[in-house]
Amino acid sequence: MSRQEAFFKHITEGNTNKGEYITLGSAMLDGKTVKNAYVNVPLKTMNRHGLIAGATGTGKTKTLQVLAENLSEKGVPVLLMDIKGDLSGLAKPSPGHPKIDERHEAIGLPFEPKSFPVEILTLSEQNGVRLRATISEFGPVLISRILDVTETQAGIISVIFKYCDDNKLPLLDLKDFKKILQYATSEGKEEFEEAYGRISTASTGAILRKIVEIEQQGGELFFGEKSFEVDDLLRVDDNGRGYINIIRLTDIQDKPKLFSTFMLSLLAEIYSTFPEQGDTGRPELIMFIDEAHLIFNEASKALLSQIESIVKLIRSKGVGLYFVTQNPTDVPEAVLSQLGLKVQHALRAFTAKDRKAIKLTAQNYPDTEYYDTADVLTSLGTGEALVSALNEKGRPTPLAATMMRAPMSRMDILTDTELSNLLSDSKLVKKYNEKIDRESAYEMLNKKIELAEKEEQLEKAKQEKAALEKAKSKSSSSRKSTRMNPIVKVLTSATFIRSVFGILTKVMKK
Numbered sequence: 001m002s003r004q005e006a007f008f009k010h011i012t013e014g015n016t017n018k019g020e021y022i023t024l025g026s027a028m029l030d031g032k033t034v035k036n037a038y039v040n041v042p043l044k045t046m047n048r049h050g051l052i053a054g055a056t057g058t059g060k061t062k063t064l065q066v067l068a069e070n071l072s073e074k075g076v077p078v079l080l081m082d083i084k085g086d087l088s089g090l091a092k093p094s095p096g097h098p099k100i101d102e103r104h105e106a107i108g109l110p111f112e113p114k115s116f117p118v119e120i121l122t123l124s125e126q127n128g129v130r131l132r133a134t135i136s137e138f139g140p141v142l143i144s145r146i147l148d149v150t151e152t153q154a155g156i157i158s159v160i161f162k163y164c165d166d167n168k169l170p171l172l173d174l175k176d177f178k179k180i181l182q183y184a185t186s187e188g189k190e191e192f193e194e195a196y197g198r199i200s201t202a203s204t205g206a207i208l209r210k211i212v213e214i215e216q217q218g219g220e221l222f223f224g225e226k227s228f229e230v231d232d233l234l235r236v237d238d239n240g241r242g243y244i245n246i247i248r249l250t251d252i253q254d255k256p257k258l259f260s261t262f263m264l265s266l267l268a269e270i271y272s273t274f275p276e277q278g279d280t281g282r283p284e285l286i287m288f289i290d291e292a293h294l295i296f297n298e299a300s301k302a303l304l305s306q307i308e309s310i311v312k313l314i315r316s317k318g319v320g321l322y323f324v325t326q327n328p329t330d331v332p333e334a335v336l337s338q339l340g341l342k343v344q345h346a347l348r349a350f351t352a353k354d355r356k357a358i359k360l361t362a363q364n365y366p367d368t369e370y371y372d373t374a375d376v377l378t379s380l381g382t383g384e385a386l387v388s389a390l391n392e393k394g395r396p397t398p399l400a401a402t403m404m405r406a407p408m409s410r411m412d413i414l415t416d417t418e419l420s421n422l423l424s425d426s427k428l429v430k431k432y433n434e435k436i437d438r439e440s441a442y443e444m445l446n447k448k449i450e451l452a453e454k455e456e457q458l459e460k461a462k463q464e465k466a467a468l469e470k471a472k473s474k475s476s477s478s479r480k481s482t483r484m485n486p487i488v489k490v491l492t493s494a495t496f497i498r499s500v501f502g503i504l505t506k507v508m509k510k
């Protein structure tokens with residue numbers, strides 16, 4: 001058997017699967033694409049997380065696009081963190097190109113231009129489905145982490161939440177949260193002291209200053225109603241294709257706190273609401289973070305440690321997390337060691353630091369009889385990558401320099417008109433983008449303060465009213481409403497979620 005034949009056998013045998021899989025392209029030997037030597041990734045191990053790395057312009061984002069498309073086709077929903085804003089083209093078919101035909105001819109795969117079901121989401125004022133969450137849903141533990149407060153201040157935040165629970169005051173937005181903090185040391189001082197002990201103005205002042213920091217990064221847009229239900233990320237269209245949810249984060253770089261807040265809440269909610277997955281052989285949701293180094297560089301310690309713990313835990317929920325970044329060393333070591341799929345595009349050897357990074361990266365891959373890894377790393381062309389996946393048994397597939405297939409959708413972004421058409425057709429935009437500001441802690445406390453001022457009159461009126469009501473209820477049969485009070489509903493669900501978060505934090509500390 002020739003070396004070429006042996007290689008073909010090595011690759012095809014190592015990429016044979018019983019269950020469903022996606023094809024990334026064909027393997028290359030000595031710089032040439034070997035037709036039909038397909039490099040496959042089984043769906044079964046895609047919850048084992050992954051990395052797409054390589055220098056700028058080597059094809060990382062297109063690899064992400066290819067993965068997202070092929071997952072969608074298999075009915076797996078996808079969530080993309082689009083930091084540079086270059087992924088909306090997934091909603092339109094590729095116009096095609098002679099170079100793409102050439103590529104696919106070499107790989108031995110037909111090229112079919114296609115569009116995919118896409119939702120555009122946003123954390124800020126950009127167009128898209130608005131992602132929001134209420135303060136109640138966050139709970140005291142997560143809020144304290146996000147605000148990065150001291151133990152004492154975290155204790156006060158817990159007391160505030162307890163008070164709001166006890167008094168049925170919904171904490172929806174930052175306005176509510178600030179109001180109750182002020183109330184605890186002014187009008188409500190005695191009431192608080194009696195029930196929970198003294199709260200110092202210095203501490204609430206410090207917490208308020210931390211809230212201002214979040215506000216300055218657009219937090220008031222994020223906190224509030226209507227809160228996003230993570231189940232809406234799991235939609236499949238009428239043709240059985242998974243939705244590709246793209247979160248536009250182009251304006252997030254100068255708002256690291258807001259991004260950390262969002263990621264923490266998303267990961268925690270996914271973890272607490274997704275059911276434990278049996279051996280279904282396919283992932284529930286795949287998340288990609290493009291330009292992840294921008295996130296890791298700015299990420300809070302809380303986010304980093306949460307990501308490190310959650311990558312271990314979230315796997316069992318059928319959720320895979322994929323990082324797209326320039327250097328593998330951008331990803332925290334604890335995360336790196338857990339990644340199942342690695343797609344390494346070319347690295348450039350300009351500086352001594354570059355050469356060191358190449359050496360380090362090469363060490364993460366086994367040398368094979370077909371490749372000198374460090375050599376391949378610097379000689380890969382655009383849209384070519386070293387791929388190492390996990391087979392259905394969880395063992396590494398043969399290392400393959402791979403000619404990646406081209407995206408079936410457009411490699412360029414949508415025009416403004418295309419984007420606004422997409423958004424006007426979106427069910428989720430209709431569901432989430434109406435602005436709600438219903439009565440919550442802010443309004444209720446203001447009322448309470450007013451009421452207290454008129455206490456005497458009120459007390460009197462109350463007594464009269466009670467007497468009247470008594471007389472009434474005697475005459476008419478009671479007509480109690482069976483509908484749940486919306487405020488009670490929020491509180492009960494918030495309490496539920498919070499206790500789950502409590503469990504989560506315990507798990508995290510282990």
Ligand SMILES: Nc1ncnc2c1ncn2[C@@H]1O[C@H](COP(=O)(O)OP(=O)(O)O)[C@@H](O)[C@H]1O
Nearest residue numbers: 056057058059060061062382383404405406407
């Ligand atoms: N799989 C691919 N198929 C076809 N062209 C590709 C592929 N990967 C990369 N390219 C080409 O290379 C360019 C840069 O790729 P991109 O993914 O944006 O790089 P990166 O994200 O690493 O900076 C693309 O605009 C495209 O022309």
Ligand SMILES: [Mg+2]
Nearest residue numbers: 060061062290
């Ligand atoms: Mg890119």
